[in-house]
Amino acid sequence: xxxxxxxxxxxxxxxxxxxxxxxxxxxxxxxxxxxxxxxxxxxxxxxxxxxxxxxxxxxxxxxxxxxxxxxxxxxxxxxxxxxxxxxxxxxxxxxxxxxxxxxxxxxxxxxxxxxxx
Amino acid sequence: xxxxxxxxxxxxxxxxxxxxxxxxxxxxxxxxxxxxxxxxxxxxxxxxxxxxxxxxxxxxxxxxxxxxxxxxxxxxxxxxxxxxxxxxxxxxxxxxxxxxxxxxxxxxxx
Numbered sequence: 485x486x487x488x489x490x491x492x493x494x495x496x497x498x499x500x501x502x503x504x505x506x507x508x509x510x511x512x513x514x515x516x517x518x519x520x521x522x523x524x525x526x527x528x529x530x531x532x533x534x535x536x537x538x539x540x541x542x543x544x545x546x547x548x549x550x551x552x553x554x555x556x557x558x559x560x561x562x563x564x565x566x567x568x569x570x571x572x573x574x575x576x577x578x579x580x581x582x583x584x585x586x587x588x589x590x591x592x593x594x595x596x597x598x599x600x601x
Numbered sequence: 602x603x604x605x606x607x608x609x610x611x612x613x614x615x616x617x618x619x620x621x622x623x624x625x626x627x628x629x630x631x632x633x634x635x636x637x638x639x640x641x642x643x644x645x646x647x648x649x650x651x652x653x654x655x656x657x658x659x660x661x662x663x664x665x666x667x668x669x670x671x672x673x674x675x676x677x678x679x680x681x682x683x684x685x686x687x688x689x690x691x692x693x694x695x696x697x698x699x700x701x702x703x704x705x706x707x708x709x710x711x
Contacts, residue, residue, distance in 0.1 A: 488644075517698065526605070526690050526701025527645070540698065575644055589635065590699060592645040 488593035496599045504562045505596045509578030519575040607702035620678040624691035639688045681709045
């Protein structure tokens with residue numbers, strides 16, 4: 485399978501616990517994105533990487549959230565001290581850099597569902 | 602700030618009918634517009650990417666049109682099938698991130 489893969493697909497955690505999600509992008513893609521989606525809404529941007537550099541973070545990404553992309557390959561999204569409001573699907577996506585114009589198709593993974601109880 | 606709206610939120614049609622899904626955006630200075638499909642509990646599958654210089658893009662039974670000046674895009678799905686039942690989302694780039702509409706949930710009745 486050469487698509488974007490995410491792990492785990494589902495996670496149930498108690499409030500206050502830490503969780504970590506992993507994303508493996510399409511191998512030749514140097515841009516990687518994290519989005520969050522709640523029921524009935526479109527995905528909302530959280531952060532993105534170009535290679536290993538984290539270039540933008542949304543104001544939605546509180547200090548409890550941290551994302552990394554060591555060596556510009558896979559990425560992790562960690563949520564510390566989870567709250568019930570963190571319950572959502574966390575989507576990872578990747579694309580190829582094409583000059584300065586974002587003209588390329590963005591490919592999404594299957595998402596990681598988080599339920600905080 | 603780019604706002605993307607999709608109307609209607611839900612649509613139910615009998616099999617064989619053509620589907621018309623609407624997407625509007627507030628800032629017409631876009632590079633492209635992308636349509637996605639999302640099945641329940643799943644990720645997003647890219648259907649069509651239409652560049653700002655294009656007026657239409659076609660893939661099989663799917664056709665997307667783009668009118669930048671009016672801030673609108675329309676996704677047409679011909680001869681709908683039950684397998685077309687899903688949520689369809691449109692998205693436009695805002696710098697290097699996508700701004701999404703809330704989607705139109707389509708049910709095709711057999």
